[in-house]
Amino acid sequence: MTDGLQRAQQKMAEAGVAEQAINVFTDYYRQLQQGSTGYIAEDSIEPLTDPDLLSEVELDPEDARRAIDQTVIIKLNGGLGTSMGLDRAKSLLPVRDGATFLDLIAGQVLAARAEHGARLPLIFMDSFRTRDDTLERLRRHPELAVAGLDLDFLQNSEPKLRADDLTPVEWPADPSLEWCPPGHGDLYPALAASGLLDRLLEQGFRYASVSNSDNLGAAPNATIAGWFAASGAPYAAEVCRRTAADRKGGHLAIRKSDRRLILRDTAQTSADEMDYFTDEHRHPYFHTNNLWFDLEVLAATLAERNGVLGLPMIRNEKTVDPTDPSSPKVIQVESAMGAAVEVFDGATAIGVGRERFLPVKTTNDLLLLRSDAYRVADDGRLVSTADPMPLVDLDPAHYKTIQAFDERIRVVPSLREATRLFVRGDWTFDQPVRVVGEAVLDGPGGQVPPFLPPTPAD
Numbered sequence: 200m201t202d203g204l205q206r207a208q209q210k211m212a213e214a215g216v217a218e219q220a221i222n223v224f225t226d227y228y229r230q231l232q233q234g235s236t237g238y239i240a241e242d243s244i245e246p247l248t249d250p251d252l253l254s255e256v257e258l259d260p261e262d263a264r265r266a267i268d269q270t271v272i273i274k275l276n277g278g279l280g281t282s283m284g285l286d287r288a289k290s291l292l293p294v295r296d297g298a299t300f301l302d303l304i305a306g307q308v309l310a311a312r313a314e315h316g317a318r319l320p321l322i323f324m325d326s327f328r329t330r331d332d333t334l335e336r337l338r339r340h341p342e343l344a345v346a347g348l349d350l351d352f353l354q355n356s357e358p359k360l361r362a363d364d365l366t367p368v369e370w371p372a373d374p375s376l377e378w379c380p381p382g383h384g385d386l387y388p389a390l391a392a393s394g395l396l397d398r399l400l401e402q403g404f405r406y407a408s409v410s411n412s413d414n415l416g417a418a419p420n421a422t423i424a425g426w427f428a429a430s431g432a433p434y435a436a437e438v439c440r441r442t443a444a445d446r447k448g449g450h451l452a453i454r455k456s457d458r459r460l461i462l463r464d465t466a467q468t469s470a471d472e473m474d475y476f477t478d479e480h481r482h483p484y485f486h487t488n489n490l491w492f493d494l495e496v497l498a499a500t501l502a503e504r505n506g507v508l509g510l511p512m513i514r515n516e517k518t519v520d521p522t523d524p525s526s527p528k529v530i531q532v533e534s535a536m537g538a539a540v541e542v543f544d545g546a547t548a549i550g551v552g553r554e555r556f557l558p559v560k561t562t563n564d565l566l567l568l569r570s571d572a573y574r575v576a577d578d579g580r581l582v583s584t585a586d587p588m589p590l591v592d593l594d595p596a597h598y599k600t601i602q603a604f605d606e607r608i609r610v611v612p613s614l615r616e617a618t619r620l621f622v623r624g625d626w627t628f629d630q631p632v633r634v635v636g637e638a639v640l641d642g643p644g645g646q647v648p649p650f651l652p653p654t655p656a657d
Contacts, residue, residue: 203366204228207358210367214378217392219506220355220385227512227532231365237512239463241475244452246482247460250438250548256426263425268317269405270424271494272308273390274412275383275536276333277326277354281521283562284600288329290412291336292559292601294568295575300559301333303415305340306579311419314578319419320345320404323412324389326354326380347402352393354385359519362528370519370526377519383488384510384534391501400494407497409536410489415568416557417489418580424491426549433496433543436460437489437551444590446477448485449537451548460548461541462486466513484548486537487556496543508542510534557581562604563591570614589617589634597625597644612647620651 204225211221230237280289290300298306308321321343325333330351337343337350344350356378358367370376386409390396399407406427410417417437427435438451449464468476475481500508513533520526540546559565567573572585591614598604607625612632614620619637625644636653 201232201365203360203364204232207360207367210358211356214356216355216357217388219388219392219501220357220381222506223385223388223508223534224357224381224532226507226509227534228360228365230512231360231514231530231532235512235514236469237467237514238469239452239461239467239511240469241472243456244454244461244463247438247451247453247484247548250484250550251426252550253423253426253552254550256422256549258422258425258429262429263421264315264317266406266424266428267311267315267319267419267421269403269428270317270419271320271322271399271404271407272419273386273407273409274304274321274323275386275409275488276323276329276351276412277380277383279328280413280601282560282599283565283604284602287332288325288412289559290323290329291332292565294415294565298575299336300412300415301336302339303575303579303581304412305337305343307415307418309340309342310578311421315421317421318345318404320348320399321350322348322395323351324354324383324386325351327356347398349393349395352389352395354380354383354389355392357381357532359517359529359531362516362530365530368519368527368529373520379531380533382513382533383536384508384538386536387497387501387508387539388506391498391506396494396498396501400498405494407492407494408489409491410487411558413560414487414489414556414558415581416553416555417487418555418578420555423549423551427491430547432545432547433493434540434546435491436462436537436540436546436548437487437491437555438484438548439487439551439553439556441479441483441485443479445485446479449535450476450482450485451540452482454541459541460546461511462535462537464513464535466515467511484550487551488537488558489551489555490537490539492539492543500542508539510536510538510542554580554583562598562601563593565601565604566591566593566608566611567614569611572614572617585615585617587618589614590619592619592621594623594625598622612651 617634638651
């Protein structure tokens with residue numbers, strides 16, 4: 200065992216990191232030592248072209264109700280949304296009329312409970328950075344509590360490794376930057392280490408539905424739950440048809456060597472094969488990061504493998520201080536929870552509509568959700584009122600962070616009749632604005648006029 204690995208293991212143990220997480224980290228560290236890049240070559244896979252489709256599922260309503268009553272909803276909630284200038288969980292960002300992602304998710308779960316008479320626990324996987332604020336907001340929804348189950352569990356942490364010698368990096372200026380999350384593949388060991396997996400099984404829950412907390416499209420769905428239960432599969436991924444806008448998203452493929460479904464992300468694709476990766480015709484379905492798994496199968500597999508599922512490693516190179524490019528280069532070893540599709544025999548996928556994929560990665564996405572291009576249904580779901588959904592492209596120099604966005608977009612424009620809104624310059628939306636067709640705002644900036652008609656064709 201190398202000195203670097205011993206030091207990393209000791210650092211994790213002293214910080215109280217769960218043994219399962221240390222075992223997973225150790226497995227990835229040894230792959231790093233062996234020079235693994237984690238790349239998945241194009242010639243080793245075949246595209247996924249014909250998954251089951253949700254639109255074609257026929258199911259007895261009672262089977263659907265029974266399945267959703269055995270389901271737990273888990274939301275990934277460990278990220279801070281730093282790319283949008285946030286310093287707390289993105290799920291606490293207001294979306295509609297003061298309601299946050301978390302509030303809308305709570306409404307979706309409570310509506311599904313009422314509709315199906317289901318227990319349907321809602322549980323967040325938090326990080327140490329998001330936990331306190333999230334639990335504080337959840338106090339507004341006391342009716343969410345399910346006896347014997349917590350509202351959250353903590354994801355693990357691991358040390359960042361120096362890129363030059365693979366030892367744990369030291370950064371006295373801010374010791375918290377010496378640590379990083381292990382990627383959302385940590386879901387599985389964290390669920391087990393928290394004791395939550397055992398408690399769910401003890402209470403008769405069988406299935407988990409997992410998605411990102413910034414994706415309001417991933418509402419509880421009894422039809423998918425019933426389809427999954429009837430399939431007998433241990434694991435299922437929700438996939439969507441790719442468009443040109445989805446070229447960077449991870450996709451499922453079939454590994455030629457054993458015919459298993461696998462997940463390939465951008466970080467697992469070499470630079471000279473990115474043309475294949477981004478070809479939405481070659482790989483027609485992308486992974487929504489909504490997934491389902493059988494709790495009993497997960498528990499048995501983790502026990503059999505000493506807590507190490509063996510998810511493919513993702514090797515991320517960064518600097519220890521993300522805001523300081525001159526700080527030491529580090530390696531973060533991560534995994535994707537969707538990569539578990541290759542671990543379980545008989546794992547499958549289901550094609551769903553775009554309404555189940557509404558993530559907010561930028562302020563462009565946030566503007567759409569806040570606008571009249573969507574309405575909030577009685578069950579808390581966001582329903583499109585525009586067809587097609589308009590494209591929004593805000594000047595990153597003036598709208599990238601939520602602070603800059605809120606300063607300039609004080610009154611959300613009407614986008615229901617828009618096809619595209621392109622903004623360059625420092626423009627302020629401080630009165631009701633109606634956008635029709637394709638509108639372009641370009642120039643130094645100023646106050647936006649109340650009506651933005653289509654831009655004349657050249």
